[in-house]
Amino acid sequence: MRWEGIDEFIAVGEEGSFTQAAQTLGLSVAHISRHVTKLEQRLNTQLFTRTTRKVVLTKEGEQFLHQVKHLQHAMDEATQGLASVQTSPKGKIKLTAPVMYGESFIMPIVHSFMHDHPEVEVIATLSNEQENLLEGGFDLAIRLGHLKDSSLKARRLSSRRFIMCASPAYLARFGEPHTLGELNNHQCLIGNSSYWRVNENNRDKHIKVAGRLHCNSGWALVDGAKKGLGIVQLPDYYIENEIKSGQxxxxxxxxxxxxxxxxxxxxxxxxxxxxxxxxxxxLITGLKV
Structure with missing residues (x-):
């Protein structure tokens, strides 16, 4: 009973919203509100000032939040300590990953993991749509690139680089560009976006490119580049072998x-x-950070 409502109170205090706290914890707004109210009644103290537009911690609420966060962290550490003694992973994992990256890199590692741990069940959804973890009941999501501000925790697994490249035949025919402005005189093979990522003067930015081939498949763009249709920009894992071979x-x-x-x-x-x-x-070991 002494712990009941603490997680809900901390979530509302940190998010400043019952609705956002409910999304963070994967619970209903009614559940959050009910448990926070019971906590206030048990403490005989008003922890929040509620209006129709916002929720604000009272002075007593701010003090209580600071103190109980330490208790929550201690509980998390104790719980994780218990988990660390479990040497045999078991149970269901529901995960999602981008299609190409999932097929080529994530799932082979997942298969090895399942081979080594036969009591694990995996439900994998490969999709280029960013699935909502809480709504979809996912335990894990693989994301590529810069992360948006989120209530989710993140662990870095590896990295990727975007590389501009072309075939030797294309460069021999049309010349090699040496400045970004020269891309205007070249055919660019375009994927989902007609803006490419570049770094100029130590600042990343996007530049608009143009060309006569647009395709949402990275592998198709690789093939077009190899056949001399133009310059392409893709993540390194699409073109590593072609660069090594000189294609x-x-x-x-x-x-x-x-x-x-x-x-x-x-x-x-x-x-x-x-x-x-x-x-x-x-995944960290298999993807080789």
Missing amino acids: LVPVLTAYQPQQEGVWGLYPSRQFVATNVRVLLDY
Whole structure:
């Protein structure tokens, strides 16, 4: 009874909203409100000032929030300590990942993980739509690139680089660009966006490019580049082998954007189960940060 309502109170205090706290904890607004009210009654203290537009901590609420957050962290550490002694991951993991990256990199590691831990069940959804973890009941999501502000926890698994390149035949025919402005005189093979990421004067930015091939498949763009149709920009994992073999040549390397992260995301207030934690370790090892 002494702990009842504490997690809900902390979530509302940190989010400043019953609705956002409910989304963070994966609970209903009614549940959050009911437990916070019971906590206030038990303490005989008003913790929030409520209006139709916002929720604000009272002075007593601010003091109480500061103190109980330490208790919450101690409880989390104690719980994780218990989990660490579980040496055999088991149970269900529901995960989501982008289609191509999931097929090529994530699922082979997941399969090895399942082979080593036969009591684990995996439900994987490969989709280029960013699934909502709480609404979809996902334990883990793989995200590529820069993360938006989120209530989710994130663990960096690896990284990726965007590289501009073209075939030797294309460069021999049309010349190699040495400045970003020269891209206006070249055919650019365009994916989901007609804006490419570049770094100029130590600042990442986007520039607009044009060309006569637009396609939402990275592999199709690789094939078009190999056949001399133009310059392409893709993540390194699409074109590593072609660059090593000389079929494609990097261009404008001085303007290559900074590396981006490959992330494992999971709900922030949800205890990280042993099977998910061990899978994350497998992914970090397999993807070679």
